Amino acid sequence: MVEASKTQSKSTAEEGGLDASLRSILGYTVKRTSNILQADAAGVLDRFGLRITTFSALVVICDHPDVTQSQIAAALNMERSNTVLIIDALEQAGLIGRHRVPTDRRSYALRATLEGMKIRDAAVRALAEREEVMLHDLSQEERATLMALLVRIRAQP
Template sequence: MVRKPAAKPAKKPELPNGPLDRHLRSYTGYNVKRASNIMQSNAARALEPLGLRITTFSALCVIVDNPDVTQSQLAAALNMERSNTVLIIDALEEANLIGRFRVPTDRRSYALRATLAGIKRRDAASRALAEAEEDRLANLSQQERAQLIELLGRIDPLD
């Protein structure tokens, strides 16, 4: 398969003194949000042909990697409200990518397990997402990418 080079975005408007948002670019949070918007749009484009959204892909990854994870554990892993994960789980189950099974020791809980189709879809989506990220991160070395992930992981969450 021949990959086309990523299209270059239109040049952003600038003033004689630099980018219009030059003051904002001194804030870490602003830069993280800008990068997040770029990466999320990129991921959404990569996952859409596979019938997945970022949230459904994320949930599917956790379920594939952790057979019999409960809905509550999934919600905690994705840092989401449990009620919001129900919609995601319903979508994955409707697409026959996962199954939901009662936990014998807790009748209120469901264990989630990926189907073979779910595992294959996750793997295909992972490849598509890796390719899409490669395009966006082409200006960073492998070491810089690893460092970026490590640094972002060190940001202290609000408790």
């Protein structure tokens, strides 16, 4: 009898029955979806020796040569102290270089190395391919609508 109860509880949890009331809350559903997409992206990026945060910083550095750590922290909405660890990891991996800013001796301009640009390009392609698989049930129009709606929500004060 106890064994049947455990099996039934496990089955209910797997079907999503335990959080049914929460699934009507948009924020909850967005968070669950985000968790799935991030875990999937983390698996893709791991093949390149990157985490989501290091990948994000690398993309910003590749797209904006001579960006500073403070600018990256602001762009990625993270604490500047956390950015230091990310930049250190990218530099140790040989993906970026630090260069003194002549007008501010406390700041470094960050630039991607050739290897960093190659890794960024390959990781972006791999993520796009994986995202295509993850979103295969959505049309291009639906994807564009979803992105536009999420951007509108993010823009709220």
